[in-house]
Each structure stands twice: as C-alpha cells, then as structure tokens.
Amino acid sequence: MDGVLVDSEYLHYEANKEMMKIYYDIDIEYTYYKQFIGGTIDNMWNIIKRDFSISDTKEELNSKTDKILFRMLNDSGYPAVAGVA
Numbered sequence: 001m002d003g004v005l006v007d008s009e010y011l012h013y014e015a016n017k018e019m020m021k022i023y024y025d026i027d028i029e030y031t032y033y034k035q036f037i038g039g040t041i042d043n044m045w046n047i048i049k050r051d052f053s054i055s056d057t058k059e060e061l062n063s064k065t066d067k068i069l070f071r072m073l074n075d076s077g078y079p080a081v082a083g084v085a
Helices: 009-024 030-036 041-052 058-076
Strands: none
Touching (some): 009 030, 009 041, 009 058
16 A cells, blocks of 8 residues: 555655665765655666665675665654555
C-alpha cells in the first residue's frame, strides 16, 4: 500500500542521499532524484553508477542504503498519507 497508506518516497530519498554522502561524498539533490520516482531500483542504481562513476555493485549500494533506511524507520517509521488515519 506504498503511496496509498504510507508516504515512503521522501524517506527513501533521504536514505539514498545520506548513503551517497557518507560513502562517496556525493550530494544527491531532490531535483536529480525525481527522475527515479515510479521506476525500479535497478534502473536508479544503473544511472547513478554511470553518472557518478561508482564501481560498487547494485547489491552493495542497496545494502548500504538499507542499513540507513532501517535506522530511519526504527526512529520514526513511514509517515501516513494525509487523511488516511
């Protein structure tokens, strides 16, 4: 029910942004990230790897991001879509 009951998109952006800064010292702006909304993670990592010359595998990128995302979820969870509750 992603996007219907919970609003996960911005939290995923924040996790990806934090991971890229910590591990690669790369700032990902939301204007750049918006191109990935509605697409696949696989496609997102292919483009990011190309654009920033990252040699890590997509699985490594996912693993690094998941650690940050799980911490964020543990701290605050996903925000509910306005009006759902």
